Amino acid sequence: MESSDEVAVHKHRIHLRTATLRDAAPVTLHLLPCEVPVNQPAPVGRFFTPAIRLPPPGLEVSFRGRKLRGEEVSVPPGLVGYVMVMEDKHDFSEGSENNEEQGEQELVESPEALERDFDCFIGATASFSRFTLWGLETIPGPDAKVRGALTWPSLAAAIHAQVPED
Amino acid sequence: MxxxxxxxxxxxxxxxxxxxxxxxxxxxxxxxxxxxxxxxxxxxxxxxxxxxxxxxxxxxxxxxxxxxxxxxxxxxxxxxxxxxxxxxxxxxxxxxxxxxxxxxxxxxxxxxxxxxxxxxxxxxxxxDPLFLLLHYLIKADKEGKFQPLDQVVVDDKFPNCILLLKLPELEKLLRHVTEEREIDKKKYYKFSKEKTLKWLEKKVNQTVAALKTNNVNVGARVQSTAFFSGDQVSSGKEEDYIRYAHGLISDYISKELSDDLSKYLKLPEPSASLPKPPSKKVKLSDEPVEAKExxxxxxxxxxxxxxxxxxxxxxxxxxxxxxxxxxxxxxxxxxxxxxxxxxxx
The missing domain is CATH 2.20.25.530 (N-terminal domain of TfIIb)
Structure with a gap:
């Protein structure tokens, strides 16, 4: 990443390709209680998934010689999970730069704001509505931190809801 | 660059x-x-x-x-x-x-x-975009005069802020935190601390309601009760909820406004609340609280x-x-x- 110069002006925009949200296929997700310091393909379906057993309550698997206990966690209603990947290259098809003058000028600021250096794209590669949460030796249970985090959207809704007029 | x-x-x-x-x-x-x-x-x-x-x-x-x-x-x-x-x-x-x-x-x-x-x-x-607008209104208030919004929401560092001016029903939102004047059909706004605190109090109240519905553990007092009495459902004190909600709202406002809001809500002064309510940690060990902090x-x-x-x-x-x-x-x-x-x- 060539990021040495921290820019004082933040014009950048990361455009979300909304079409990818429509087409995103469901994904199988496991949240592991350990660090794996790499991002790369892994034969999860060959070694991990087949080893999952179902001793009630919950799930059990052996991973790197350790016993993990797991359970399914659902994404709160009204929300959908997406796996997003930043695109490598700027992709501005139809090259007509800097001519968005019709309509909402104020919305589009100085022309250079739409220059290639400022704009990049991110897209969803998959979607999810639940994932498997794993704990070391024990089932994470209701006190799992990520469960607390999943209550955030309903709190945020209250914080950011409009207040009634006087 | x-x-x-x-x-x-x-x-x-x-x-x-x-x-x-x-x-x-x-x-x-x-x-x-x-x-x-x-x-x-x-x-x-x-x-x-x-x-x-x-x-x-x-x-x-x-x-x-x-x-x-x-x-x-x-x-x-x-x-x-x-x-x-x-x-x-x-x-x-x-x-x-x-x-x-x-x-x-x-x-x-x-x-x-x-x-x-x-x-x-x-x-x-x-x-709620009003939190962001409020940031600019307070900044602009140093001038001490009524200004049109497009003069208020300007930011060299974050030029995308002008997107905020496009949000629908801005005028309605701004009524919560500003005094406004209209001259030649143009609206001019000035930050009003009094109105803002009223607005924030309502925000705190609706957040308190959500904390209760979501059964969020709001205080050390609540936690320690839960710790000592097993699965007994403990009811948090109203003040704990208000303080917690105040903390959440404070993430969207300046420190100064947060302090003002604290006073407005009649929450105890920081110094007064420092000796922590009896919590499990304090009771279980003789270590000074400060060291732990x-x-x-x-x-x-x-x-x-x-x-x-x-x-x-x-x-x-x-x-x-x-x-x-x-x-x-x-x-x-x-x-x-x-x-x-x-x-x-």
Whole structure:
């Protein structure tokens, strides 16, 4: 990443390709209680998934010689999970730069704001509505931190809801 | 010099890193379930983020060639810290979302047939834009006069802030925090602390209600009860809820305004509340409270630096760069709420 110069002006925009949200296929997700310091393909379906057993309550698997206990966690209603990947290259098809003058000028600021250096794209590669949460030796249970985090959207809704007029 | 936010240009052949996001399924549907005053912004009709409302379709027709979508991540000011933070902006619906990241130490994802380090989970939730406008109104108030909004919401550092001027029903929003005057059909605004505190109090009240419905543990007092009496459901004191809600709201306003709000809500002074309510920790050990506090502070700092240094994916880096400075980890709300609560007040 060539990021040495921290820019004082933040014009950048990361455009979300909304079409990818429509087409995103469901994904199988496991949240592991350990660090794996790499991002790369892994034969999860060959070694991990087949080893999952179902001793009630919950799930059990052996991973790197350790016993993990797991359970399914659902994404709160009204929300959908997406796996997003930043695109490598700027992709501005139809090259007509800097001519968005019709309509909402104020919305589009100085022309250079739409220059290639400022704009990049991110897209969803998959979607999810639940994932498997794993704990070391024990089932994470209701006190799992990520469960607390999943209550955030309903709190945020209250914080950011409009207040009634006087 | 414009590369700081540029996307992850991974070398060819490298695995493209993924980030996990939780987005609203469909803002229209979501808000259909809520009572009317819960509407963040009027959507008009039920509309997914993918639909075009008539309001913006013209613009999108023009811009779609370049913009490609109605949703974009932009950097705007964090009204609490004054630094930058990442937001999601929906051009179609003219709606602002804040992005928060959940991160827990020592976690990773398996995503289908791949592994992803970090175990991050991003949340995109609707944000009341008035918090951002308020930041600029207070800044502009140093001039001490009524000003048109387009003179108030200017920011050399975060030029995308002018998107805020496009939000629907701004005038209605501004009534909560400003005095306004109209001259020659042009509106002029001036920050009103009195009105703002009233508005924030309402925010605190509706947050308290949500804390109760969500059974959020709001205080050390509550926790210690729960600890000593097993599964007995403990009812938090009203003050604990208010203090907790005040802490949450304070993440969207300046320190000064937060202090004013604390007084307005008649919460005990910081000094008065320092001797902590009897908590499990205090009771179980004779260690001085202060030492404990320092220790945890040190720990959380340590965690932060480690976060920065730890390996992140290219995509995370790109996003982190946009934002890192101002973005708060949800962790800090839900992981260490007591410490935060006490530190805050």
């Amino acid at each position: 414009y590369t700081a936010l540029s996307p992850s240009r991974s070398r060819s052949g490298t695995f493209s890193a993924s980030s996990l996001y939780l987005l609203l399924e469909s803002p229209g549907d979501l808000y259909a379930d809520l009572c009317p005053q819960r509407f963040l912004l009027p959507f008009g009709s039920v509309c997914t983020p993918l639909c075009l409302s008539s309001f913006t379709s013209e613009y999108l027709k023009d811009a779609s060639k370049k913009m490609k979508s109605g949703l974009m991540f932009i950097k705007l000011v964090n009204p609490c810290s004054g630094e930058g933070a990442i937001y999601l902006f929906n051009i179609c619906l003219q709606q602002l979302f804040e992005i928060k990241v959940f991160k827990e130490k020592h976690h990773s994802w398996f995503i289908n047939q791949s592994v992803q380090s970090g175990g991050l989970l991003h949340f995109a939730t609707p944000m 320092d220790y945890t502070k040190f720990n959380s700092k340590d965690l932060k630096t480690e976060k920065k240094n730890s390996k992140m994916t290219a995509a995370q880096k790109a996003l982190a760069k946009v934002d890192k400075s101002g973005m708060k980890s949800i962790d800090s709300f839900f992981g260490v709420k007591n410490k935060k609560r006490i530190g805050k007040i």
